[in-house]
Structure formats: structure tokens, C-alpha cells
Amino acid sequence: MAEQVSLLTKKSSANKQKTTYSYEEAFEAAKAYFKGDELAANVWINKYALKDSQGLIYESNPDQMHHRLASELARIESKYPNSMSEDEIYDVLKDFKHIVPQGGPMTGIGNNLQISSLSNCFVIGSSGKADSYGGVMKIDEEQVQLMKRRGGVGHDLTHIRPKGSPVMNSALSSTGVVPFMERYSNSTREVAQDGRRGALMLTISIKHPDAEEFIDAKLDGTKVTGANVSIKMDDKFMQAVKDDTEYEQQFPVESDNPVYTKKINAKNLWNKIIHNAWKSAEPGILFWDKIVSEAIPDHYADYGFTTISTNPCGEIPLCPYDSCRLLALNLFGYVDDPFTKKATFNFEKFKVHAGIAQRIMDDIVDLEIEKIDRIIDKIESDPEADEVKSTELNLWLKIREKSIQGRRTGVGITAEGDMLAALGIQYGSKKGIEFSTKVHKSLAIEAYRSSVHMARDRGAFPIYETQREKDNPFINRIKNADPELYKEMEKYGRRNISMLTIAPTGTTSIMTQTTSGIEPVFMVSYKRRRKVNPNDKSSRIDFIDETGDSWEEYNVFHHNFLKWLELNDYNPDEVTKMNDDELKKIIAKSPYHKSTANNVDWVSKVNMQGEVQKWVDHSISVTVNVPNDVKEEIVSDIYLAGWESGCKGITVYR
Template identity: 65%
Template sequence: MAYEEVTVKTTSGEKIFSQEEAVKASQEYFKGDDLAARVWVNKYALKDSFGNIFERTPDDMHHRLAKEISRIEKKYPNPLKENEIYQVLKDFRYIVPQGGPMTGIGNDYQVASLSNCFVVGNDGNSDSYGGIMKIDQEQVQLMKRRGGVGHDLSHIRPKGSPVKNSALTSTGIVPFMERYSNSTREVAQDGRRGALMLSVAIKHPDSESFIDAKLEQGKVTGANVSVKIQDEFMKAVGEEKNYVQSYPTNSKNPTYKKEIDATRLWKKIVKNAWQSAEPGILFWDTITRESVPDCYADLGYRTVSTNPCGEIPLCPYDSCRLLAINLYSYVENPFTREAKFNFGLFKEHIHFAQRIMDDIIDLELEKIDAILEKIISDPEDEEIKFVEKSLWSKIRHKAQEGRRTGIGITAEGDMLAALGLEYGSDIAVDFSEEIHKNIALESYRSSVFLAKERGPFSIYDAKREADNPFITRLKEADEKLYEDMMKYGRRNIALLTIAPTGTTSLMTQTTSGIEPVFLPVYKRRRKVNPNDKDVRVDFVDEVGDHWEEFTVFHHKFKTWMEIQGYELNREYTQEELDEMVKKSPYYKATSNDVDWLSKVRMQGRIQKWVDHSISVTINLPSTATEELVGELYFEAWKSGCKGVTVYRDGSRSGVLLSNNEDDNKKVDIFPTDRPDKLEADVVRFQNNKEKWIAFIGLMDNKPYEIFTGLSDDEDGILLPRSITKGYIIKSKDSDGISRYDFQYVNKRGYKTTIEGLSFKFNPVFWNYAKLISGTLRHGMPIHKVVELVTSLQLDNETINSWKAGVARALKKYIPNGTLAEDAKCAECGSEDVVYQEGCLTCLSCGNSKCG
């Protein structure tokens, strides 16, 4: 399709490019990669608040970044030249600023931070209602500036504790989890909802409630949750001993203690992670013991939580900016017998990366000054602005004082494959450890050199760090580096991480972060009309929809194919594809192939050379047992990992298809002979100005039937808002006609029965309820039922609103990861759009839409 160029100029002379023009030019830049082009245009191209685009391709962006970083360089001795900076950024080949820095550097159209990660909190001291609300406001203020936020809940007193107000006792942690989660969902960042990490110490008496909170449908859907586990608890589990929880969790003289069965709680953590990939685990003693900033804990650098993906543990009001080094680009003669890694160029660029990261801190300080200036100039009452102004002042202080950086990597999987090393093998793990050891040594060496030229971070104290395990490791590896650090100090309090690179890897066209390739070859499906001319139908699903399947090659696998002489522009049979993969260095090296224990041990070995943490996922097959998950968690702790996440295949159904045809033909059918009693969820929704209520009967935790109606005491059902669960009882009246009653148990343990659900409600809605329930009982996938509901041809606005409310209620039960058919991401154009906790989420760029 040809696009007409409609470039215009603003009154200041700047060029404005149309969306089509920028996408077309960027497609050429990315050599035909439409997804990479659309992600860049929608997510990273310079824009104003009206959506006007001021950059045509990523090359314009790289010139923008180089110009601004060069401006900061000129403040210091021996500055890098603008072209030197541009050359290491160009084409995403070597150094790739991530997220906030890529979007915000040189962007005068938005008043936003460059930081990717923040942690807020009350320094672990205040659990007053005012203190809790202050954190709520702080996280919202940060999210509106594009930051991901984490904070810890261990300071909140456990449920039932006495309080000196009219409530008399504390409600505990869970209600505040819901509050923070809801606040996150309310904040939009260019169409994306905020990102939040909530953590709690296993020592906290409410930790079990925290662990269970996300299992309840519709609760805490706006946050990731992780448990901070101390060595003492792990030892109690290993020795099958009891464990004492206490509050305050860090007090030597706690006011509350509770002895629990450590093994029972551990099994619950493992079971929940097996079911839903949460909670994540943070091995907290390892984190704080290894943390260099915690050498300054008494000066405000005590680590309390992490960012949403867990790779940056932080103290309250500290922040971090991220940058990735593209490891694949240092492989010379990739995928050949002459392949080798260019360590000389690699080390040189690590010094570039650390210098650029330090420059970005100065750029961030400028951004924070602009934010503070805007807050001060806003025509709001000073009392309203106080929390926001104080928040950014604290963040500025920490950024300037500690000058924390976050150098990471991407393309580890492709680098190993290009060198002919099988990901997860002993030799590959040895090589990866050597890579990350070099990053640690050279980045710290660069920071020492910067301290010599620019001055150390202001509270640097060699004596404080003398016994830190990470610093000791550097000393043992390079005595001269340690001596120089003792003499000149260090520019940055902490330097390294390994983050998930997400959209960054789309633009580097490599594997993501430290991960292996997901699949070198896979299939995607596209729904087609079988009556259209020249349409090929490869698959018909259980509801009769027709699909065409097409093959997708991983970018660097295509590079391997070209080097081996394979044609790219032809169709291959499945047998040919299988044979091709077997011959490639990606064989038995995908995320599902890599031995799980070896991956955990690899993470532990690399973690020794990363002063922050590592974001990595252990992918397990659907057949993996809870016992295996527990074993992997234990191995992660013993191997020195700081955190671990497990994802079991099949707990979410994804958009990428395996090569096994049988994997995609399983359909769960409920028994049509309804049991007399079903567990039920209560879901409330707004129908225009009326309050409505839905009762959703569940079988195996999946919707089986639905009843809806007005929520009032005249024409419908008046139910206490505290009631969210109960039972739907099926019985027969005196005439032998089936009837359905709702039964619940109140706080005092008394049962209450509301009779005649089918007769309380308008007959129109009863008929639609029967239609929906029938499709549910016969095994139609939930997302298909939602499509059916939304396609109903109803007349008046009230019923249409009812239709939307029912669809929203049912969306909560769609399995996470289910492909949203015929949906495209509004932000990047990708078809990889899935349901995630009832919201449509793009796997490519993270854009999320709820409703």
C-alpha cells in the first residue's frame, strides 16, 4: 500500500510526520519488520500531547539522544563527542537506553521522569491511616509520570490489632492491597495502566492472607505481589520446624507473635505459584546481605521493596534508569565455525554505557526540576500539592546523592546460539558467567574513573563497604580496581541489573534479556472467512471458526538460515521445519527445553556479578508438579538467587502454538446434569444509573451459569456489599418447577437464603441468562461467551448497558493469556493481544485496555 507523505511544519519550523509516513519509513528502517516499526512509532517516537509525531525513524531518535547526552558530557572533563555517542546507539546495535530514557531524553513536550523504577514508603515506621494514604497518593503521582512503582506492606499492623480510633481493631493488609491495586488501574500512561509491586515479609502475621489475596476473582488485579522470605524461614521449611511470625517484623521486642507450621505455609506459596505464577519470591536476606547501598542503610538506603519486575531492589524514594547492552552484536562471524566474541570492543562499550548512564542521571535531575517547577506553578492549594512536591524533592535528593544506575543486557540467548553454545549447557553457563563478570568489573572500573574526573557519590565510604560480599568479590577478581576505588571512590552507589527487555528486544530483533529463545519457529493463527476467494483454511476450532496458520521465524534464526543457505521466501512443511531446527544451535535450547535446575543455577552464578537483581522466568510444562516448583524454589535459594518466578505452561493459553496438533484440540465440557449446589461469585455493575447484581455459579472455578438483576429491595435483590461469595441452590417448588436460590453466610455465621432468583428478575433477562448459561455448560470458552453476549442484538439503551455489564463480569474469568481474536493493539498494531485479568493486554508493547 502506498502512503502519501503529508509532512507539515509547526510555527517553530519543526516537521510533523503523519502516522502512516512514520510507520512506512520505520518499516524500511527495520527491514520490513512491521511490528518493530509500529512499536517504535507508537511508543518511542517524539510526540506532543496532541499526538503529533516529530521523528520519522529511530535514526532521528538516536540523534536526539546523542545530542542531549553530549550536552551533559560537555559539563565534565574529556567529554565524549556527539558522534561517538550516536555511533554506539545507532541501529540499536550496541547500547540501548530503555523505556523512560528513550522516550523522555530531549522531549520538551512532556513533563515526565526518565526513571523506569521507583520505590516509595514510610521507611518502615508509620502504619497510620494517614501514612498509608500518603503512599497511595505517592504511587499515583509517580505513575502519571510513567514510572513503575513498588512498596512494602510489612509496616501495616496485622488484622485484629488494636487501634486508637473508632474502628477499634486493624483491618490488616489485604484491604490496602485492594486500595493500591485499584489506584494503579485508575492511572493511565499513554493508554497503559500503571505497574505496581506489592511485597510483604513472610515474618508478618498477615503474610498468608497476602499470599491468598490474588486468588479471589476480581481482587488485586492491578499489582504484582511478592513475598520477602528470610533464610530463617527457608531453614525452618528444610528442617520441617515451626516458624515464629511477629510484628513489627524488624523489632527485637515485637508486640505480637504467632507460631506457625512453616512447611504448611511454604506449600501454600508453592501451590499458588504453580496455579497462577504468583506470588513471586524475594530471598530477602540474600538481597540485603549482597546489597551495596545497604552499607548506607542508616543514611536512608535500607532496601525495602523492588520495582514491579523485581530486578531493582530499592530504598524509599530512590529511583533507577535502565540501559541494555546488545550482546549479540559483539559476536563476529556469527553462526559459523569462526564465530568469536569481541571482548575488546565489549569492554570499551561497557565504559561508554556507564558514562552515558551517569549523564542520564543529570538529565533526570533536570526533568525532576521541571516537574517541581510545574507543581509549584499549578494553581492548586499548597496543602493539596504538598505530598507531590515533597515526593519529588525526596526522589531528587536520592538521585543526586546516590547516582544509582541500571546497566543490563539483552540477547543473551542469541549470543550463545551465534557462538554455537547450547543455552543451559555447562560450557554456555561458564561463558555467560564470564560475560557478566566482565560487565561488573568494567562498569565498576568506569564508575571509579568517573569519580576521579567528576567526583564520587557524596556519601561514599570505603570502610562501610569493606565487608560487603559483592565488593569483596570484585576485590578478589581485580585487586587494582579495588585499590583505585579506595583511593578515588566511586561515582555511583550501585550499577547493574538484568531487566526484562520487552519492546527493546523487538527493536534489537533479538531474544529478550537473559532468556533463551522462546521458539525459533512457531505458528500464528489468523481468523479467515472460508467463503473468501483464495483463502486457505488450516484449522477449524471447537465453535466452527476458521483459521489460517502462518509460520514465523525468530530474527536470528533467519540469520542462521541465510548463512546455511536456506531460502527464506518459501513454504516449508512441518517435517522440514523440525529437521531445520534440529540442525540449528537453537535445538534443545528454547525456554521449554532448558533444564530447569540448570537455569536456576545459571541465574545464581550470574547473580554473583549483578549488584541489583535479575528478572528471569523458569518456564515449566503443564505437567510440572507442585513438588517440582518447590524444588526449584529451594534450589534458587541455595544457588544464591535474589528472586525467582515460575511459569507453568497451560496455566494461561497463549497466542503461540506448539507443533503438536493435539495440544490445541482439548475442550473442557461441563456436565449438563447440574449439581444441586454450586459455589457462586457476586459481581456488581452499573447499568446506566441503576445498580445491578450478577450471581455467577462456578464449577471447577469456572463460570457455569449466570443470573442478573436489579440490586434493590423493591424489584430486585438487596444484598450487603460485604457479600461477594455464596451458593446457588437448585430445588423444585410444589409444582415440580425448578427454582434457584442464593445462600450466603454472614459475619456471625448465620445462613441467609434469597429465594427465587429466576422469578425475582425481569423475564427478558431470565431468558438471556438461560442462553448464556447453556453455552457455558456445554463448554464454550469464556472469551467466546463474552463475544456472544456483546453480539446480542438488543433494542434499548438499558439492555445494551446490561449487555456490557454482563460481558465485563464474565471477562474476569477468561484465563490469563487467552488470545483476543480479531483484535489489534491500538498502540503498536500487534495482533498478539491477550486477556489478562479481564483486560485486553498487548504482549508486544504492554498496552492495556479494560472495560
């Protein structure tokens, strides 16, 4: 521990060793790093700066963090042939310009001051029949144990008996899924993760007889407030909606001899889903047959890799006790001469970095296994009785096994919207969709190439078999795009069972100062107010509040829109003070015109998601924004278009 801390010390102006920083010191240093961006500085300090369990801060700026990450990643690299040096790793991490580990990896790599996992997300579950109170409580405890280590959790409720089913206890009949939704939600709200509550996804099959109750559980806004909820749609139900025919629900859902069946009008249930989604943005929709048919891990179902649910944001479908860590390539960082007529996307650099990103993610799997071993050691050394510790211990042993067997990764992107704008391409246009697809195809091929080459140098994931995957649609797209790569895969195998995703990158994009994930810019500008002295003749008074205080309104701009302004000879300080009409005229001249979340055509957004999804082996977290006054029929059309376009899931927000 002392060695770890000593590596993170710096000399103060008084030439004395300093091991910790006050919040104020770290804030000022981080603000300088982010060129005055207070939001980015606060996010970095609160979520990613190195801290111990007492909250003491051991880093004052992200550059120190990037050196911490590079040092640990280089330590893992040194175990393998053709290793990258610490300097080489640091060069791709620095300034958040190219490769950006997300969440748990950024916080936890090299942090031996706390005992936590590096994984961003987990899915838990039980094998076989497990809807007894014992099974329910086991999942509840596992969920809490993961959340206290900073992980988001998903699990599926399809195995729980529907309401009214006979049970062998004093209740005589089952209460169905809704009370357990509330239990899991409450547990999530109780778990604090360094100032934030846990994150939970609950899913259920549309084929389950309690699907309608599940859909309605959050409608009044007072229940299940600690969980996201999504419905697993099968193709048979979606076709019944289109044809306006009956659909049969049953329990057990996957049984050839169900004990309970119920015929419903598919369109009526669909309309309820649409109404609820229109009203509250939930439930989310998961097109489950698409997810499973494309899921490479499901070819290893006999090893326990059957996909059953997703992480809280839906971009990583997982089997029970598997986990994933996330990393994003900052697409804006690969645009040379952005916002000029000479702007080009540097595919050569991007392809090299895509391979490096996959390599770093594989190194992070090794680091996560080390973290899990520390967690297991702590559990075993805790003074509680074995019967108290058994659920937590078995949980981490199962997660460790899946991490070793599959070595799953989550390489993704951020700044898609800024990349297109910097190239002068309208988001959602035909050209924009084609270019984005080209970028994601390149990422997929190079990530898979990297994984194959690591299999050659480090060994394939232990259960790899070429024949198991030969009919997988995603693997065959890789094969058709690069036959030589597929031949290498046949020869050497692959290091990672599945490796690509597109996650939401909320806090990450605040630090990269770009658009988030695959999304367009949310708003080019928005207004803030600052209090002014009414006697100051140089100030402008735009608003007087109920207490009589005077306020001046000013415009705040998206970071890269400011770059466009400067490159086009606008004075940002003057533009900040413009009225709405003047500002609209300038935005209309920019590449962000008609490319914000609220004015990208929803058809284009869905089509783009469907095309990009072909080159993402997990899933994509994306939201279709529609006007607040949109009719429910449009929401229905969006979901149907998502299914027909090959999306794996979709969420609509108005």
C-alpha cells in the same frame, strides 16, 4: 520549546519544513527502518517516538530518536573532562546494535514537549511507624503521582499492623494488609500512562503475621489485579522449611520486643506459597537476606538507603524514594561472524562499550535531575493551594535528594539467548553457563572501572566511604578479580552507589529483534493464519472457520533463526511453508535446538541465574518456564534450588 521542535524538523519531498508526522507516515518510515517488521515499527511509534502532550509525532524513525538522545547526552558530557562527542555517542546507539537505553530514557531524553521523569522504577515508603490511615493515604497518593510520570512503583506492606490488632478509632481493630493491597491495586489501574496502566509491586516479609492472607489475596483472580506481589523470604524461614520445623512470625517484624508473635509450621505455609505460585505464577519469591547482605547501598542506611522493596519486575531492590533508569547492552551485537564456525565474542569491544554504557547512565542521572527540577517547578507554579500540592512536592524533593546522593544506575543486557546461539553454545549447558558468567563478570568489572574513573574526573557520589563497604561480598568479588581497580576505588571513590541489573526487555528486544534479557528464545517458530481465496489454486487451505472463510497457516520465525537459515543455505520462504515434522528436523540442526524457554532444563536455568547473580549488584528478572502439567513438588524444588544457588529472587511460570 520552538528551538526544540526546530531541531526535529525535516524537509519533505516538496522541500518544505515539516514538524510533525501522521501515524501512517511514521509507520511506513519506521517499518522501512526495521526492514518490514510491523510489530517493531508499531512498538517504537507507540512507546518511544517523540510526541507532545496532544500525541503529535515529531519523529518518523528510530534514527532521528538516536540523534536526539546523542545530542542531549553530549550536552551533559561537555560539562566534564574527557567528554564523548555527539558522534561517538550516536555510533554506539544507532541501529539498536550495541547500547540501548530502555523505557523512560528512550522516551524522555530530549523531549521538552512533556513533563515526565526518565526513571523506569521507584520505591516509596515512610520512615518510622506509618500504618495509620494518614500514612496509607500518603503512600497511595505518592504512588499515583509517580505513575502519572511513567514510573513503575514498588512499596512494602510489612509495617502495616496485622489483622485484629487494636486501633484507636471506631473500628477498634485493624483490618490487616489485604484491604490496602486492594486500594493500591485499584489506584494503579486508574492511572493511564500513554495508553497503558501503571505498574506496581507489593511486598511483605514472610515474618509478618498477615503473610498468609497476603499470599492468598490474588488466588481467585478477581482481586489485586493491578499489582504484582512478592514475599520477602528470610534464611531462617527457608531453613525451617528444609528442616520441617516451626517458624515464628511477629509484629513489628524487626522489633526486639514485638507486641504480637505467632508460631507456624513453616512447611505448611511454604506449601501454600508453592500451590499459589503453581496455580497463578504468584507470589514471586524474594530471598531477602541474600538481597540485603549483598546490597551496597545498605552500608549507607544512616543516609536512608535501607532496601525495603523492589520495582515491579523485581530486578532493582531499592530504598524509599530512590529511583533507577535502565539501559541494556545488546550481547548479540558483539558476536563477530555469528552462526558460523568462525563465530567469536568480541570481548575487547564489549569491555570498551561496557565502560561507555556506565558513563551514559551517569549522564542520564544528570538529565533525570533536570527533569525532576522541571517537575518541581511545575508543581510550585500550579494554581492549587500548597496543602493540595505538598505531598507531590515533598515526594519529588526526596527523590531528587536520593538521586544526587547515590547516582544509582541500571546497566544490563539483552539478547543473552541469541548470543549463545550465534556462538554455537547451548543455552543452559555447562559451557553456556560458564561463558555467560564470563561475559557478566567482564561487564561488572568494566562498569565499576568506568564509575571509578568518573569519580576521578567528575567526583564520587557524595556519601561514598571505602570503609563502609569493605565487607560487602560484591565489592570483595570486584576486589579479588581486579586488585588494581580496587586500589583506584580506594583512592578516587566511585561515581555510582550501585549500577548493574538484568531487567526484562520486552519492547526493547522487539526493536533489537533479539531474545529478551537473560532469557532463551521463547519459541523458534509459531504459526499465523492468513485468509485466502478458496478459488485460488495456488493457495493452500489449512483451516476453514465457522463462517466458512478459508485460511492458510504459515510459520513465523525468530529473527535470528532466519539469519541462521540464510547462512546455512535454506530458503526462508520455503521453510515458512513447511509442515511441523519438516520444520522440527531443521530446528534440530540449529543452535536453538533444546534452547527455548520450554525445553531448557530448570536446574540449569536456576544454576545459571545463581552464577550470573554473583556479578550483578542489584538483581535479575528471570522466569523459569515449566510444562503446564508440572507437579507442585517440582515448583517447590525450583524455589529451594534458587535459594541454595544464591539467587536473589525467582518466578516460575507453567
